[in-house]
Amino acid sequence: MVQFGLSKIESVIENIRDSVVHIKQFEGRLIMFSKIVQQLQLPYRKLVLDCKTRWNSTYEMLSVALKFKDVFPRYKDRDITYDCCPSNEDWEKAEKMCEILEVFNSTTNIISGSEYPTSNLFLNEVFRVKEVCKMRAIEFSFPRMYHSLEAQTHILDVKNCLYELYNEYLVEYQSIGSENSAETTSIGCTSSASGSSSGWSQFQAFVKTVETITPQKSDLDIYLEEGCFICDGDSRKFDALEWWKANTLKYRVLSKMARDVLAIPITTVASESTFSAGGRVIDSYRASLSVDTVQGLICGGDWLRCLHCVKKKNKKEKKAEEIALPINH
Structure with a gap:
């Protein structure tokens, strides 16, 4: 659902992503961008570059870039090589998309933050995605x-x-x-x-x-x-x-x-895949195991971790890159 929504503003996302890449490419560009930020007296001190396969990092990149929407056109006037500046219409689309993504991001964080997310946990958040009042x-x-x-x-x-x-x-x-x-x-x-x-x-x-x-x-x-x-x-x-x-x-x-x-689980997706549109968590070897064997391994692993108070480690995946602006405080 989220990926489908993002595909509708793909050109907007590309412009913002290319803008961040262009500015971070050289220190001189970062300094020029930072000077404009200081002139406008903005309190923000970083840009974010997303990981394309993780929609939550794209949401973070858009929401941060929106804070600098007045900086990018001014930077364009000073850098003739900069040709991907988002238009006013692009910023409006990005703003509307961020309002929607904020709901999904908040809800998904709550779900993925629980070891065993069940339906009752979701009720506190589901009203933000869809109004719920009995029938x-x-x-x-x-x-x-x-x-x-x-x-x-x-x-x-x-x-x-x-x-x-x-x-x-x-x-x-x-x-x-x-x-x-x-x-x-x-x-x-x-x-x-x-x-x-x-x-x-x-x-x-x-x-x-x-x-x-x-x-x-x-x-x-x-x-x-x-x-x-x-x-x-x-x-x-x-x-x-x-x-x-x-x-x-x-x-x-x-x-x-x-x-x-x-008590029904609200998701069968591993928490490390909640935000990701990348590859499957289950590899070809695990996929070849019988259902009973997989269930036995998963249950056994959970019981052992619980017995020894060991938290389950999430599979590491690329995250959004934060780019600090060289601004003197």
């Missing part, structure tokens, strides 16, 4: 993605899948409840036979009889009909797992479903 997100976005009739079909598909999954959890919950009820009845009979039964056990039996009446609405119906939860204060501190834990008694079945869904 309302689907009802809002699908009509903008598909034609009217097709959108309604897709909305219904999502809702049906949601209810289908919920019903599976409901059947499992009811079967466990029946087993527990049978065990309780057996214990109650034993107590009654021994003459140790009390009014409390009779009350429990009455409550169970009353509460076995099937409610008219399911957990899922009630949850979807309720208003969206609005987090007080900083919404980035909202913890979905804690919220579902606090509402377990209210949504007995749905909370179990949420717990399992929120």
Whole structure:
């Protein structure tokens, strides 16, 4: 998705990249560029040259270059060999792209910064990429993605899948409840036979009889009909797992479903490949191993690192190059 977006302003990126390369090529050019920075009284002291296969470094290069957008045209007036100066339209495109990339960069940093990123971790950031409010997100976005009739079909598909999954959890919950009820009845009979039964056990039996009446609405119906939860204060501190834990008694079945869904890994890509559009992390040798062998090696490695408190080392890859400007403080 990010690479596709960057391809739309490829010529802009090339102009900015070539500009940075041109200026860093000779010390005299760096000094001339730095003098203009000082004349404009800009507080920034570095340029950034990206690594073409890492989109986050391209974002960094663009965002830093934008701080010097008034310097480049002035530098062009002093250097006749400089022929790749970005135009005003180029800077506008770069600025809009940086606004979008900032969201993805922030979100991806949070995901790649976790050893085992799961769905609940992503919820704090996903709202920045796409508005999320229960089924309302689907009802809002699908009509903008598909034609009217097709959108309604897709909305219904999502809702049906949601209810289908919920019903599976409901059947499992009811079967466990029946087993527990049978065990309780057996214990109650034993107590009654021994003459140790009390009014409390009779009350429990009455409550169970009353509460076995099937409610008219399911957990899922009630949850979807309720208003969206609005987090007080900083919404980035909202913890979905804690919220579902606090509402377990209210949504007995749905909370179990949420717990399992929120534990699903949100990415199968290695953290060192999160920003990279380069080669695959798995080489030809590892790709030839059986699935069971690969899983055994990965799990074994994780367990050993955890046992000996060793952090997993990321594969080294080229990063953005920072170019310090020779400015006297």
